[in-house]
Structure formats: C-alpha cells, structure tokens
Amino acid sequence: MKLRGLYGNTSHTGHSIDFFELAAPGARDALLASPFYDTYRPIQALTLRGCQVRLLVRLSSATTPAALQEAVNDPNVTVRYFTGRRFHAKVYVVDDIAMVGSANLTDAGMYANREVSIILHRSRDPAFDELPGIFDSLWDYADVLSLDVLRAYEKAFRSPGRPSDEEDFEKHIHKFIKPCDPPTIRVGSDKVTRERSFLQTFRRKYDEVLVPAQRKVAEILIRGKFGRPEFADADPQIEIGRFLGWVRLIHGAGDGWREAPIVAGRGLENRVAEYLSLWKEAGDIVAGDMFQADKEIANIARIRLELGDRERLSSLSYDDLFDVLTGCHAFLELLRFTQGGLDGLRNDFAKRNSLAAIKQTIEYLVRGPGDVVQRAYDCIFDERYRLGRFGESCVMELAGWATPDRPPFNSRTIKGLRFLGFDVERHA
Structure with missing residues (x-):
C-alpha cells in the first residue's frame, strides 16, 4: 500500500488511519492536533516504531478519558489540551509529511465518516513549511495534561447528566478545570500573562x-x-x-x-x-x-x-x-x-x-x-x-x-x- 494524496474514508480513497500506519516506519517526531480524540490506535502506530509524539486535543464531549489515559501512559507521548471550542484544527505532521483536513482522531474520523484530508510533503508543497509553526504556537499556549487534570476531566466526563452539546459541555467542564483557550487573531488577545507563563514553564x-x-x-x-x-x-x-x-x-x-x-x-x-x-x-x-x-x-x-x-x-x-x-x-x-x-x-x-x-x-x-x-x-x-x-x-x-x-x-x-x-x- 502506498501513501495517497487524499483520504476520504472509502475503499476508493483509503481511510484516514492509513496515513498513520504508512507514515510510521522510520518516523522520529509527530505533531498531532485534533479537537476530538477517542482512539489511541493512530498514536500507537507511531510510538510502536519509536516515534516521539506531541498530542494536542480539546477536552470535549467527544474526547474520552480512556483514550487520554492510554496516551498519557505511553512514554513516547506528551499531551497538552485546550478547553475552548475555538480550537478546531486537525493537523497531523509526521517528519516530512502531513495530513490536513476534516478528520479527527476518533474512530469515526479514522474509519467511518466521509472525511476529506489531503497530504502535504515538505519537499514539494510550500504550505507544509507553515504547519510546524502553527502547531507550535498552539502547543506553547496549551495546558499540560497532568494526572491531576486527567482525574478532574474524568470526573467531569462521568458526572451524571453531563451535557453533550459542545457549548454546554464547555461550561460544564469549567466547573472542574480552569479554562484554556487558543490565541485568536484579535490584536493583543494572544498575550500570555506573566504569572500564567511562569506557571506553564513550571x-x-x-x-x-x-x-x-x-x-x-x-x-x-x-x-x-x-x-x-x-x-x-x-x-x-x-x-x-x-x-x-x-x-x-x-x-x-x-x-x-x-x-x-x-x-x-x-x-x-x-x-x-x-x-x-x-x-x-x-x-x-x-x-x-x-x-x-x-x-x-x-x-x-x-x-x-x-x-x-x-x-x-x-x-x-x-x-x-x-x-x-x-x-x-x-x-x-x-x-x-x-x-x-x-x-x-x-x-x-x-x-x-x-x-x-x-x-x-x-x-x-x-x-x-x-x-x-x-x-x-x-x-x-x-x-x-x-x-x-x-x-x-x-x-x-x-x-x-x-x-x-x-x-x-x-x-x-x-x-x-x-x-x-x-x-x-x-x-x-
């Protein structure tokens, strides 16, 4: 099987999971950003080959504590998160290739949903050069998914009557975890306070x-x-x-x-x-x-x-x-x-x-x-x-x-x- 130029989750176009399995051999570093996350399989395909993964997710009604726990348990994975709905990027960079499109790191996004994701190569696609910088700007602003945060998230996720609507879930989760939103394009809105910057470094x-x-x-x-x-x-x-x-x-x-x-x-x-x-x-x-x-x-x-x-x-x-x-x-x-x-x-x-x-x-x-x-x-x-x-x-x-x-x-x-x-x- 060869890496395609586009994945749409059909037998004709191939499935999103194929990108991770084909990119894994010899991979060294991966930058994965997905607001919804409920399957560890794409990450495992990479880390089983020794790839170091940075995973950026949103704590949302579609992101499961069980999948997060699997990622946290993997010594080759570092996880950070946002809680705000403005984080909507689906970007997957593995060394010199990337997949960008509509597919989340979910079972539906990897296999079942009719997604459209295209493949970019560093050697031929000028747009590729922008992706690591975009990822890093989000990564630097995101919060660390510690075990304490994961436990608080699981409590929020398992609480009776938790809302499934994304807007309501965002309000719900902020009762358990401090808000963390990505920077926006508004002037001055992406300034990090001195205290927050020091705390994040710590x-x-x-x-x-x-x-x-x-x-x-x-x-x-x-x-x-x-x-x-x-x-x-x-x-x-x-x-x-x-x-x-x-x-x-x-x-x-x-x-x-x-x-x-x-x-x-x-x-x-x-x-x-x-x-x-x-x-x-x-x-x-x-x-x-x-x-x-x-x-x-x-x-x-x-x-x-x-x-x-x-x-x-x-x-x-x-x-x-x-x-x-x-x-x-x-x-x-x-x-x-x-x-x-x-x-x-x-x-x-x-x-x-x-x-x-x-x-x-x-x-x-x-x-x-x-x-x-x-x-x-x-x-x-x-x-x-x-x-x-x-x-x-x-x-x-x-x-x-x-x-x-x-x-x-x-x-x-x-x-x-x-x-x-x-x-x-x-x-x-």
Whole structure:
C-alpha cells in the first residue's frame, strides 16, 4: 500500500488511519492536533516504531478519558489540551509529511465518516513549511495534561447528566478545570500573562520532563528486580529517591553529574541497569546521606501521618512540626548553610516563619484547591504561602511524599536523573 494524496474514508480513497500506519516506519517526531480524540490506535502506530509524539486535543464531549489515559501512559507521548471550542484544527505532521483536513482522531474520523484530508510533503508543497509553526504556537499556549487534570476531566466526563452539546459541555467542564483557550487573531488577545507563563514553564518542567524521567527509571528498576533488603515492604518511591541521591553523591559528585553523557533508548536503559547493579552490590548506601534506611522509612511515614490529617497538623507544636519537616532531604540539607547545626536551623526557620504561616502553607500544599503543581507553584512564588528558607526543592519533595502518584523531587534526585543520561540539566 502506498501513501495517497487524499483520504476520504472509502475503499476508493483509503481511510484516514492509513496515513498513520504508512507514515510510521522510520518516523522520529509527530505533531498531532485534533479537537476530538477517542482512539489511541493512530498514536500507537507511531510510538510502536519509536516515534516521539506531541498530542494536542480539546477536552470535549467527544474526547474520552480512556483514550487520554492510554496516551498519557505511553512514554513516547506528551499531551497538552485546550478547553475552548475555538480550537478546531486537525493537523497531523509526521517528519516530512502531513495530513490536513476534516478528520479527527476518533474512530469515526479514522474509519467511518466521509472525511476529506489531503497530504502535504515538505519537499514539494510550500504550505507544509507553515504547519510546524502553527502547531507550535498552539502547543506553547496549551495546558499540560497532568494526572491531576486527567482525574478532574474524568470526573467531569462521568458526572451524571453531563451535557453533550459542545457549548454546554464547555461550561460544564469549567466547573472542574480552569479554562484554556487558543490565541485568536484579535490584536493583543494572544498575550500570555506573566504569572500564567511562569506557571506553564513550571508545570512543564515537572509533568513533561521530570515525572516521565523518574517513571522511566522506576520502570527499568522494577524490571531489573530492584530492591535492597533495607527497603523491603516500604514504598518503592523511598528507595528510588535514595537510589537517585546515591547515584548523584557517589558517582556524580562535584560536576560529574553534569559531565555524564545524555543517552536515550537502549543506551539509557543499559546505563540505568548498570548503576542498578552497583546499587544492589554496594556495601554502604548511607555514604554522603543523612539517614539509615529504617530511619528514612519512618520519616516518610511520619510526614504522611502528621501532615496528611488536618487535625493532626493543626495540633502540632513548632518543634514537632520542624522535626517532621526534617524528614525531607532538601530541608535537612539546609544544615550545610546554617551555623549551629540542627538547633541553629530550628531557630533560624522559626525567626523567618510563624507557626501559623508554616501550617497554612502545608495545609494549602497538601489539601488546597486545584492541582498539586499549581499549589506547589504558589508555595514557591506567592507571598501568601511562600516560606523563608523553604524553596522549590523543599516544596516539591514534600508535595511528592504527601501526594499519591506524585514522585518527590529535590535538586539531588534531579541531578541523579541527569547523571543517568536524562536531558534534565536545565532543571537541575
């Protein structure tokens, strides 16, 4: 079968799905924009061949949470979204060819509806050159589809009596998810506020770079029968965090973490597996760290117990709350920059922050409205929640321990990921 010049979902013209299956062999990068999305098959055709996919969709009555979950679960896919009906583009660019027309990424659009979509080639069609730029302008403005957003969308999608009319559905979904519209051609309408721009950069740092990298490490480690006896029966995230910290401290000391090569694919898996073997054979995994494994496991359990319950948090004295926070490596590492050891840090933190302010910030971070990345951002940059000497590493590590499905991050674990070969240096 050869790639056609036009697809119309008939036996004579071929079906829209054919474009993806024929473009997949050897494909490296794909830019897919579709307001309606309910089938993972076109994406899977690409990613099974190793293609990296950026998927842009609209959260609409025709876009299903199940299909989004399949895309999010695929390590070769990054997903962003709009909620507004103005996003109506159907553009599919795979390396040097593109399909543009009426077909959505739906079962009906790929197989049944009478669609009209034409094929453009970079080598012969001048219009092709405009497509990546159009996609990027939309992509840069769209929001990241995090697991928190996906859960909120599923709740909206499954709620009884949800409207099927697109205008009514848009109003309905905004009860669950903040509006996100594409820019328009009106002068000044596509200006991004300073706060939103910073938040989007922050969100992409974690949800599109760091979280997928950490999950890839976890996948490789678990496949390699990861697990030292010291961490038996504990949350695997505790040992993964210790492994990344150990890699950075022992093997990537100084600037060694930055000088390690960036690798991908099989090379990345082999490198992680290599250091997994060293980790399992190491006689001393505490070197350069603060805690034995049993103490760290107890620390995380205490964080989740004391901060995970509003009444328990409210009843904590300053000294007890301070001791809970020292279970975070990022917070305890402030000892390196504090005179007087632990008592010096205890006194300095109390001078900078009242007990009420500390509790307010933790309460907001753990149980506040919206998704955890928004709350974490506020705890770092918003004067209402920002604490003295409790910066990004402290906030993101604490957010990870206190939030299900959210890995904890600090500067040490990020540098460990970079040493293993992930391209995360700009976030270290």
